[in-house]
Amino acid sequence: xxxxxxxxxxxxVTLAGLAFVNVGSGARPEVMLMGEWQEVFWTxxxxxxxxxxxxxxxxxxxxxxxxxxxxxxxxxxETWRFGPGAALVLQKAGQRNDTLQWKLKxxxxxxxxxxxxxxxxxxxxxxxxxxxxxxxxxNDMIARGVVRIILKRVSEHA
Numbered sequence: 001x002x003x004x005x006x007x008x009x010x011x012x013v014t015l016a017g018l019a020f021v022n023v024g025s026g027a028r029p030e031v032m033l034m035g036e037w038q039e040v041f042w043t044x045x046x047x048x049x050x051x052x053x054x055x056x057x058x059x060x061x062x063x064x065x066x067x068x069x070x071x072x073x074x075x076x077x078e079t080w081r082f083g084p085g086a087a088l089v090l091q092k093a094g095q096r097n098d099t100l101q102w103k104l105k106x107x108x109x110x111x112x113x114x115x116x117x118x119x120x121x122x123x124x125x126x127x128x129x130x131x132x133x134x135x136x137x138x139n140d141m142i143a144r145g146v147v148r149i150i151l152k153r154v155s156e157h158a
Contacts, residue, residue: 033082033102034156035081035082035154035156036079036080037079037081039149041149042149043147079154082102086101086102086103087101088100088102100113100116101113104125108128110125111124111125123136123137123149124136131152133151134148134149134151135148135149
């Protein structure tokens with residue numbers, strides 16, 4: 001009985017150690033987002049069959065992209081800079097910068113942007129890799145489907 005208790009304790013300590021190593025080795029999404037990202041592509045993931053828009057998987061024209069994202073600040077951004085203190089700077093070359101706050105929700109699956117006027121935009125994070133970020137949002141207006149924004153890392157946060 002005493003040897004069983006010792007064996008059980010050794011097993012629990014081993015499992016706890018393995019769990020600690022696994023948790024410590026994974027990069028947190030908040031850390032992975034830090035740095036500068038460039039929008040490289042917008043696509044449809046799916047489109048309602050009755051829509052007169054392009055087939056699934058095609059890229060969005062600038063005109064259609066602007067129509068879909070009317071009322072959103074994001075459509076005017078080509079560069080996203082995630083910085084310390086949950087600050088995000090959205091910038092289009094040669095134009096204004098928008099500075100806002102960001103936070104992750106749902107165990108890092110949703111990116112919430114909070115603007116100075118307190119309006120919010122929420123994006124699903126479909127993929128977050130060292131050099132690629134894929135955001136997704138649903139749209140019922142023109143696209144009648146799911147739009148994906150693909151960003152590539154430009155630089156790491158210093």
